[in-house]
Amino acid sequence: MTIKLTYFDFNGGRGEPARLAMYIGGIEFEDDRIAMEIWPERKMGTPFHQLPVLEIDGKVLTQSNSINRYIGRTAMLYPDDPWQAALCDEAMDIMEDLTNIIVPTFFMEDENEKRAAREEMAKNAFPLYLGQLQNYLQERGNRYFADDRLTVADLKVFVMIRYFKSGLMDYVDVNLVDEVAPALVAHFERVNEHSQIKAYYDSH
Numbered sequence: 001m002t003i004k005l006t007y008f009d010f011n012g013g014r015g016e017p018a019r020l021a022m023y024i025g026g027i028e029f030e031d032d033r034i035a036m037e038i039w040p041e042r043k044m045g046t047p048f049h050q051l052p053v054l055e056i057d058g059k060v061l062t063q064s065n066s067i068n069r070y071i072g073r074t075a076m077l078y079p080d081d082p083w084q085a086a087l088c089d090e091a092m093d094i095m096e097d098l099t100n101i102i103v104p105t106f107f108m109e110d111e112n113e114k115r116a117a118r119e120e121m122a123k124n125a126f127p128l129y130l131g132q133l134q135n136y137l138q139e140r141g142n143r144y145f146a147d148d149r150l151t152v153a154d155l156k157v158f159v160m161i162r163y164f165k166s167g168l169m170d171y172v173d174v175n176l177v178d179e180v181a182p183a184l185v186a187h188f189e190r191v192n193e194h195s196q197i198k199a200y201y202d203s204h
């Protein structure tokens with residue numbers, strides 16, 4: 001079986017959880033990283049003019065969470081139990097909602113507009129989403145989002161919290177997650193200490 005994952009050339013975003021899952025699962029794949037400069041040439045060749053795109057023996061799959069579920073199952077990082085699978089999906093879908101709130105601000109050219117939008121999110125949407133996610137984590141034993149073990153949900157939340165803590169989100173305090181959802185920071189640190197996650201970022 002040949003696997004190719006096409007996504008943008010940075011260590012984050014919607015393609016990163018599947019990259020991490022394949023690394024952890026020891027699944028060989030072609031890591032097709034698209035530089036922004038060449039994206040306009042490639043865009044129209046993708047089904048929805050968006051990334052990530054997964055190809056399995058030439059068959060194409062879109063939608064990041066569908067990709068995460070497929071790769072998660074293949075890498076043994078997705079629950080078998082239907083309820084635990086639903087909890088895993090729920091956490092990943094919450095991350096999609098949060099991503100969809102943040103993304104429009106990437107394209108705001110007016111800095112005042114961007115600042116106002118980000119400050120508003122920091123006051124309302126971020127505490128709501130992160131706080132509720134923290135509640136779920138705590139209700140489920142405070143270690144993992146589903147199945148009492150590492151799953152693709154943990155990887156997707158990890159990637160988001162890594163972004164919040166990177167300082168790359170202008171006008172949002174780098175300590176916001178520590179303030180509104182400290183258990184998510186503890187979760188982030190735990191996943192970050194996972195030996196294969198460490199090895200991955202040492203080599204990427």
Ligand SMILES: N[C@@H](CCC(=O)N[C@@H](CS)C(=O)NCC(=O)O)C(=O)O
Nearest residue numbers: 013014049050051052062063064065
């Ligand atoms: N629902 C899709 C959304 C995909 C999406 O919005 N991808 C963004 C990057 S994370 C993209 O391709 N942006 C570039 C563009 O739209 O030209 C998914 O979950 O995969």
